[in-house]
Structures are given as structure tokens and as C-alpha cells.
Amino acid sequence: MHIELxxxxxxxxxxxxxxxxxxxxxxxxxxxxxxxxLNLWVLIPAALSTLPAVLSGENAExxxxxxxxxxxxxxxxxxxxxNITTWSILILTFVWVYVTLKGFExxxxxxxxxxxxxxxxxxxxxxxxLGGELVHKWNT
Numbered sequence: 001m002h003i004e005l006x007x008x009x010x011x012x013x014x015x016x017x018x019x020x021x022x023x024x025x026x027x028x029x030x031x032x033x034x035x036x037x038l039n040l041w042v043l044i045p046a047a048l049s050t051l052p053a054v055l056s057g058e059n060a061e062x063x064x065x066x067x068x069x070x071x072x073x074x075x076x077x078x079x080x081x082x083n084i085t086t087w088s089i090l091i092l093t094f095v096w097v098y099v100t101l102k103g104f105e106x107x108x109x110x111x112x113x114x115x116x117x118x119x120x121x122x123x124x125x126x127x128x129x130l131g132g133e134l135v136h137k138w139n140t
Contacts, residue, residue: 016046
């Protein structure tokens with residue numbers, strides 16, 4: 001029995017990064033509405049879940065047969081944005097944990113985290129869109 005892990009695993013980082021992003025929007029624009037470190041507690045599993053998603057994606061790519069050049073371009077772009085998302089969220093998480101442990105929780109840091117999370121959220125949306133194209137347009 002052959003089970004495709006990538007389509008199953010990949011939805012965890014998408015959901016968790018989206019949730020962390022919206023929690024951070026609330027933290028910046030409505031301070032005190034959600035618990036103090038809730039967004040960080042969502043961000044940590046979000047960052048960690050990107051690793052099996054990328055690894056399963058690499059495995060899925062290795063098991064792929066011959067694909068047309070257009071689908072290959074889509075695949076390369078999907079891989080690029082997945083790597084951008086993974087490294088960005090991992091770096092942001094390490095910085096965020098460090099800043100939190102040092103007690104630097106000023107509004108300016110929260111706004112900066114929101115700016116980076118916005119870019120990561122956009123990156124994961126592009127990654128998901130390209131992944132959807134691979135499945136639904138190119139049947140890969």
C-alpha cells in the first residue's frame with residue numbers, strides 16, 4: 001500500500017502559520033485580547049511542522065515520473081517558496097523565543113514580528129497555490 005504523506009503533512013504548517021499570523025494581528029491591533037504568549041506557542045509547532053512537510057515534499061518529488069516543462073517550472077517555484085517559508089519561520093521562531101526569554105516584549109518587537117509573519121504568510125499562500133496547481137492542473 002502506497003500512502004502519500006506530503007498532502008497530509010503539509011496542511012499542518014499551513015494551518016499553524018495562518019493561525020500564528022492571525023494571533024499576531026490580534027496581538028498588535030487589540031493588545032490583551034488573547035493570552036500573552038499564545039502566538040509563540042502556536043509558532044513553535046508551526047515552525048517544527050515545516051520540516052516533515054519539506055522532507056515529504058522532497059520524497060514526493062523523487063517519486064515523480066517524467067513531467068512536462070511547464071509543470072517542472074511550477075514544481076521548482078513551489079519548492080523555492082516552500083524553502084523560503086521553512087527557513088523564514090525557523091529563523092523567526094528562534095529570534096522570537098530569544099527576544100521573549102530576554103524580556104524584550106515591547107510593541108515595536110510585536111510589530112516587527114507581524115511584518116515578518118505577514119511575509120511568511122504570503123509565502124505559504126503562494127506555496128499552497130503552486131502545490132494546488134501541481135495537483136489539479138498538472139495531475140502530479
